Amino acid sequence: MTDMLKIIDLHAEAGEREILKGVNLTVKEGETAVLFGPNGSGKSTLMSTIMGYSTCKVTQGQILFKGEDITDLTVDQRAKKGIGMMMQRPPNIFGVKLGDLIKTASPIGEEVLKEADRFKMGNFLDREVNVGFSGGEIKRSELLQLTAQKPEFILLDEPESGVDLENIDLIGNKVHDLLYDGISCRGSVQRHVSSLVITHTGQILDYIGADCAYVMKNGRICCSGRPTDLLKEIKENGYGECGSCQTIKL
Amino acid sequence: MPDDKAVRDALEKKGAFGTDIDIDRYEDGTSTPDQIDDLQSSDYQRYMENVGVVADEINRSGTLMFIDNGMSHCHTSVQEGLDMMSTKDALKKYDWLKDYFWKSMDPTKDKYTAKSYLDDADGYFIRVKAGYHVKNPVQTCMLINKDKSIQYLHNIIIVEDGASLEMITGCATAHHANDSLHVGVSEIYVGDNANLTFSMIHSWGKQTGVRPRTACTVGKNSNYTNNYVILNPVGTLQSFPVANLGENSSATYNTMCISHEGSDIDTGGMVNLNGRGSRAEIMSRSISMGGKLCARGRLVGNAPEVKAHLECRSIILKDGGSTLAVPELEAHVADVEMTHEAAVGKIARDQIEYLMSRGLDEDQAISMIVRGFLSGSINGLPPALQKELDEAIEQANLGD
Ligand SMILES: Nc1ncnc2c1ncn2[C@@H]1O[C@H](COP(=O)(O)OP(=O)(O)O)[C@@H](O)[C@H]1O
Numbered sequence: 001m002t003d004m005l006k007i008i009d010l011h012a013e014a015g016e017r018e019i020l021k022g023v024n025l026t027v028k029e030g031e032t033a034v035l036f037g038p039n040g041s042g043k044s045t046l047m048s049t050i051m052g053y054s055t056c057k058v059t060q061g062q063i064l065f066k067g068e069d070i071t072d073l074t075v076d077q078r079a080k081k082g083i084g085m086m087m088q089r090p091p092n093i094f095g096v097k098l099g100d101l102i103k104t105a106s107p108i109g110e111e112v113l114k115e116a117d118r119f120k121m122g123n124f125l126d127r128e129v130n131v132g133f134s135g136g137e138i139k140r141s142e143l144l145q146l147t148a149q150k151p152e153f154i155l156l157d158e159p160e161s162g163v164d165l166e167n168i169d170l171i172g173n174k175v176h177d178l179l180y181d182g183i184s185c186r187g188s189v190q191r192h193v194s195s196l197v198i199t200h201t202g203q204i205l206d207y208i209g210a211d212c213a214y215v216m217k218n219g220r221i222c223c224s225g226r227p228t229d230l231l232k233e234i235k236e237n238g239y240g241e242c243g244s245c246q247t248i249k250l
Numbered sequence: 251m252p253d254d255k256a257v258r259d260a261l262e263k264k265g266a267f268g269t270d271i272d273i274d275r276y277e278d279g280t281s282t283p284d285q286i287d288d289l290q291s292s293d294y295q296r297y298m299e300n301v302g303v304v305a306d307e308i309n310r311s312g313t314l315m316f317i318d319n320g321m322s323h324c325h326t327s328v329q330e331g332l333d334m335m336s337t338k339d340a341l342k343k344y345d346w347l348k349d350y351f352w353k354s355m356d357p358t359k360d361k362y363t364a365k366s367y368l369d370d371a372d373g374y375f376i377r378v379k380a381g382y383h384v385k386n387p388v389q390t391c392m393l394i395n396k397d398k399s400i401q402y403l404h405n406i407i408i409v410e411d412g413a414s415l416e417m418i419t420g421c422a423t424a425h426h427a428n429d430s431l432h433v434g435v436s437e438i439y440v441g442d443n444a445n446l447t448f449s450m451i452h453s454w455g456k457q458t459g460v461r462p463r464t465a466c467t468v469g470k471n472s473n474y475t476n477n478y479v480i481l482n483p484v485g486t487l488q489s490f491p492v493a494n495l496g497e498n499s500s501a502t503y504n505t506m507c508i509s510h511e512g513s514d515i516d517t518g519g520m521v522n523l524n525g526r527g528s529r530a531e532i533m534s535r536s537i538s539m540g541g542k543l544c545a546r547g548r549l550v551g552n553a554p555e556v557k558a559h560l561e562c563r564s565i566i567l568k569d570g571g572s573t574l575a576v577p578e579l580e581a582h583v584a585d586v587e588m589t590h591e592a593a594v595g596k597i598a599r600d601q602i603e604y605l606m607s608r609g610l611d612e613d614q615a616i617s618m619i620v621r622g623f624l625s626g627s628i629n630g631l632p633p634a635l636q637k638e639l640d641e642a643i644e645q646a647n648l649g650d
Pocket residue numbers: 014015016017019037038039040041042043044045046055
């Protein structure tokens with residue numbers, strides 16, 4: 001399997017402060033990798049840096065996508081190469097309607113909009129993007145947009161946070177569809193899309209079947225292992241020991 | 251009538267706002283332009299359509315066109331309740347009109363009003379008789395066709411008690427008449443229980459000077475909406491319409507403008523809330539693309555239970571220009587509720603990048619946000635105007 005994403009010794013600043021302090025991480029083609037880590041450890045910053053947001057300034061290191069160095073590409077260049085992101089807290093886009101954005105941004109936007117009801121977003125297409133959306137609505141809107149975007153590699157920042165129990169199934173299934181390129185059979189093992197997923201609760205793992213997991217602490221990857229093992233360990237003992245135990249290795 | 255000496259003296263009087271223009275530099279525009287029967291086959295069609303005036307006149311109750319200082323077309327499909335003609339013809343026809351003539355507007359206000367007064371400017375007269383609701387909009391077009399000339403106009407709009415009217419007025423210069431001056435005096439009278447929506451779209455040349463002078467008197471329980479749109483380059487433009495509201499009436503001003511490199515735009519307006527329970531809202535969205543920009547708003551509460559809000563928002567897209575927001579609230583009684591909001595800045599980078607992360611390039615992302623920003627200024631824009639407006643924003647070359 002070739003490397004979809006390879007991050008080498010990545011250092012990045014946000015707000016004049018170094019947040020990422022030498023991150024190394026690889027996601028192989030077709031693989032789903034999970035990223036755990038305490039609040040404030042730099043997980044969202046890592047995703048924003050991969051997407052190319054200018055709030056995050058790379059000071060050292062490299063981001064390779066399918067073998068190509070994308071460290072200096074603009075956000076849209078990365079999107080066009082096949083990277084998509086579900087943001088944890090996307091900005092309000094005043095005056096821009098969700099439906100118009102999807103139609104403009106994607107050649108299959110019109111078709112995807114016909115499916116909006118399946119995302120429970122049918123009534124939101126004339127709303128301004130993210131303005132006044134609840135936590136769950138933001139996630140469903142991001143998923144609808146990503147479905148139109150069809151990325152090859154997806155960054156999912158806490159897809160289940162702020163989502164009530166009733167909607168978690170919907171979100172989980174839509175994330176599954178994205179990763180399995182629309183094959184809704186849950187038995188399918190043929191994954192076309194790779195991803196990096198941040199989760200606290202691990203709930204999303206029930207829907208997507210992750211391959212490997214990383215733990216981030218204080219701007220570095222301090223541990224990696226099997227997702228279920230790591231999650232169990234973190235749930236029982238917290239992050240306190242992470243990075244020092246060295247017992248769970250893939 | 252004011253005495254002529256006072257008005258002649260006012261020829262030296264600079265406008266309260268905006269750079270001073272030497273009006274003697276321009277010759278008079280012709281008052282006997284070509285007469286146009288069929289707008290669709292006229293050379294001027296594209297200029298008209300740029301400013302929201304449709305040449306086929308479909309879904310319009312009437313069309314009145316001025317080229318330079320004379321009327322060149324006047325046609326209405328409405329037989330009852332709607333009166334359209336030139337101001338001069340109307341003065342001959344209706345003796346009572348002199349009670350409206352220079353009554354909302356003081357000709358000694360500044361040199362531009364004085365010039366229109368002394369040169370006996372013609373213009374359009376549009377009147378809706380009491381109780382009539384004119385269904386489709388009436389459109390007027392004011393075109394400058396002669397270079398180095400001054401176009402002065404004196405328009406009168408009367409919407410009588412219980413009547414309603416929607417107007418779209420487009421003003422433009424022909425390409426070859428870039429270095430010209432437009433001075434349009436508009437006196438607007440809205441009766442009791444009446445409605446007027448007055449939408450103005452401007453598209454001038456890079457050197458054109460523009461000094462509209464608009465005053466509106468509104469009776470009781472009426473609504474007056476004034477939409478103003480300018481998206482293309484202009485030389486110097488300054489406009490500050492004033493409305494005087496009676497009891498329980500409301501005024502809404504929506505302004506949308508772009509100031510390109512070399513343009514100097516000073517817009518806004520004033521509402522005097524004179525009647526108990528009257529309301530006003532002034533909204534402006536403007537963009538500096540390297541040009542000078544001033545967004546003004548002045549609300550004056552003169553009666554109890556008035557409610558008014560003012561909002562000026564500007565985005566600076568390119569350096570080289572300047573932006574000034576001047577929101578003013580003035581109250582002369584205790585029982586008023588008046589608020590304002592003003593914001594000046596650039597488009598937030600995270601918004602642009604969010605759209606870019608969906609695959610739009612930077613220019614597309616900016617123009618999408620800007621389009622949204624601008625259209626957010628217009629509450630209840632007449633549907634007839636939305637399409638023209640979208641096209642005008644499209645053509646405004648936002649991403650360059
Ligand atoms: N734009 C920014 N300006 C200043 N500090 C930032 C910025 N973005 C993130 N940070 C800081 O970086 C640290 C990591 O944040 P984040 O990546 O959101 O953590 P996580 O997603 O792991 O909870 C936090 O201390 C946060 O306050």
